[in-house]
Amino acid sequence: STSKYLESRLEEFAREIIDKTQIPDNVVKVQLTGHTDIIGTQTYNLKLSQLRAEKELRYLRDLMKFLLNLDTDFELDQWMKENNLTLTAVGKGESEPYYIERYRNGKFEKVLVGDNSLPEGRSVNRRVVIDVSEMIKK
Template identity: 30%
Template sequence: MKKSTTGLLLGSALVVGLSGCASSASQSSGMGDTASSDRAWYQSPFVCGLAGGLVGGGIGYATSSDSDEDQGAAIGTTAGATLGALLCAEPNRTPAPEREARDTDGDGVIDANDQCPGTPAGVAVDAVGCPLDSDGDGVPDFQDQCPGTPAGAEVNALGCEEDLVLRDVNFEFDSAKLTMGAEQILADVAEKLRANDNVRVRIEGHTDSVGSEAYNEDLSQRRADSVADYLATQGVDRNRMRTIGYGESQPVATNDTDAGRAENRRVELGEWE
């Protein structure tokens, strides 16, 4: 066989063989460090370099004239070994800075340090990425309807020790129509209920003793319904709310004074279990 033909065949073998090794090495490296540790023996840069040197030397010898066969073989061996080692070398595995600094939930704590991934947008978190719980009652601030609960107090899913009186949730005189100030207060209640969407609530209406018992019971029911309807407009599922009108039957103060009657006219929010 002529030297030129031998050189062509050996060159083709070098390109095909080393390309295959490199392709396999690249696929393995894409599977992570575990996969790269299990690379086949023929994917090693050393083996690829050795094979490249042998084939390259053969190409150099086959394509050289009779007078410089040794020099051609030496050059081919060096070039082949270098090419083989480079093709099968491990890629640079230094993590990209942006990957290390990724903050998927946007809470200011990178994923590598975040013990509470998936925090809702805008929620204040602590140093390890968990929502703040200022009173330590187990209900995060962004869901807590009763912030500032005393330490060690037992609370319900709303973060309250007992039913919450919705202070300043008032109605127009002798009506179930909410005042503008009441709507502003209820908007904050709704925000926390949306964030605490696995909790169902009771909304209770109460009146003073002015008027008939039947009238007051009906008025308190309409007022409780009005609160629930407003919360529903703010994104709280109506099926999560139960309304009850107690009328004048559960006073918390005397009905003999203006101040006492004002306390009795109230709406309470509690957990519906």
């Protein structure tokens, strides 16, 4: 289940996506990417990560329907087409553990946060990442 904190963040994100689509000629692409830890087989984890991303995508779509006062998925699909918005869900399995970039001693370095040899590392690897790209259509 999703926490109230994450639900409120996803609702705010849905509002931001809707706002971005209102910029004239803006093409917005949103990709939700699911990830897993290394527990289980690669095949299972790939499927699990895809399901994880699709679950959040469905929830994002439901929030957008609510915010836009739309009743059906068909109406949302039409709205998305008219407003140059694409939403996709992708599963990456265990292939991309969580890294952060930090600035130290005058340069950026990648730091592994999702260390699969540690319980807390495996926990942060079980995630969905949302990427947004925008392009003004000329």
